[in-house]
Amino acid sequence: MGLWLKNLKQKKNESVAVATDLSKKETKWQEREKELIHTAHELVDLHGFANLTMDKLVDASVFSKGTIYKHFSSKEDLLVALGIHSISLNLELMNKALNYDGCSREKALALHFAYQLFGRLEPALFSCVLSTKSPAVVEKASAERLALFFQKEQEIAQICDTIFRQGIADKSLALANSLSIEQVSFASWSFSFGTNLLLNNAGECHGVSRISNHNVLLTNINLLFDGMNWQPLSTNFDYQTTWRNLELYFSEYIELVSKG
Structure with missing residues (x-):
């Protein structure tokens, strides 16, 4: 089970964040959908994103097949719901990174720290967002679900762009x-995504295993930011200390990793 999901399921008093004017029926609907998404999340951890099916969700759930299909019109609709769930978890970390007390380049490092932390907490969900963008999924998912997914994607992009604007x-x-800001924001994200993907899934490859520095991501991002001449340069500033400070700043989430 993903480390973050494990923590969420242990929160007995957790409730859906809804407006006070929602009816009991609407609240029950949202609570049930959250429970189904958590179950699907657990199935992804066990069997992988590609092996998730509606039948597996039905078997693992206390709800009937008919009830489940009222929430998710197809497997593809469920996959997009998981993508939204994944981005929402990631956004929690990204928003915290945005509020880190440091210079703009340190805030940018905080975003990369948060993204790596998300990958450590939920490795199965880390790359699932890309899978939800495939034509086969987009064609069959509901328009409402896809619109929410796109909205969440935009929130992530806006946070990244904000740091560069700062x-x-x-x-x-x-x-x-x-x-443009969009171009350098993409370059920054692709550096982070590629580094984390290789570290998480290709650790035994010679090109990865020969890197002894445990702060590989920090090294890579500093190479990028130094190349952009983002001040202060790593030759003039101790970003290793910033990284250690970020470990303290995100300690409540790092504790979930250590418990796993």
């Missing part, structure tokens, strides 16, 4: 005329 505003970062 760097430009405080004049620690200057982009070449040919580059």
Whole structure:
């Protein structure tokens, strides 16, 4: 079971965040859907994202097949719901990173720290967002679910863009005329995604195993940010200390990793 999911399931008093004017029926609907998504999350941890089926969800759930299909019109609709669930968990960490007390480049490091932490907490969900974007899934998922998924994606992108805008505003970062914030934000994300994916899934490969520095992600991101001339450069600032401070800042989540 994913470490974060395990923690969520232990919260006996956890309730759905809904407006006070929702009816009991609507509240019950949302609580049931959350329970079904948590069950699907657990199945993904056990069997992998590609092996999740509606029949497996029916077998693992206390609800009837008809009830489950009222929530998710198809397997693809369920997969998109899991994608939304994944991004929502990630957003919790990203928003915390955004509030880290440091310079703009340190805040950018906090985002990368948060993303790596999410991968450690929920490795099965880490790459599932990409799977939900496949044409086969998009064609069969409900329009409402896809719209919410896109909204969550935009929230992540806006957080990443915000950090680069802060760097430009405080004049620690200057982009070449040919580059946009969207381009450098994508470069930053792709560095992080690729590094984490390799560390989590290809640790035995020689190209990965020969790297002795345990802060591989920090090294890679510093290479990127130094190349962008984002001040202060790593030669003039101790980002290793920033990384250690981030471990303290995210200690409540790191504790979940240690408990696992």
